[in-house]
Amino acid sequence: MSDKGYTYKSHGINNDGNHYCARDYGNNSNSYHYSNRDGSYYYSNSNGSTYYNNGSGGSTYTAPSGTKYSSGYGSGSSSGSSSSSGSK
Template identity: 75%
Template sequence: MSDRGYNYNGHGTNSQGNHYCSRDYGNGSNSYHYSNTNGSYYYSNPNGSTYYNNGNGGSTYTSSSGYTRSSGYGSGSSGSSGSSGSSKK
């Protein structure tokens, strides 16, 4: 085990230019993360939780117990769509 409390399982960059890193915490817990050239990234934490960010302000966190919280994606139908109240005369 290293001074950091984990050992690297592996890390690198794939042929698409996306980076990944995997860690072993020695107690049956592993984690990994990857970051993509489009700005998105994903973390799988040693406690079983995960976090995903799409690189455009949207993110999703899922706890180890399965609770999910998302933000930044918008509702899809609210906001100024320009379809109502904008008719030209």
């Protein structure tokens, strides 16, 4: 374990040219994120929540309970809308 409370499992650039980073917080608690070439990014947090930003002003946060909160997608945006899982 590092001073930061986690250790890096892996990080680098995947085959699509997107940056990724995976961390291990111990006790089966992991997180990872992708920063994609198109400006979008995706976080999977150690508490079970996720966050996706499409790089164009739209974003979706999914709480550990599974409730989704979206904003910036235009008139069809509301809580409970589906999100993209991000590029991997």
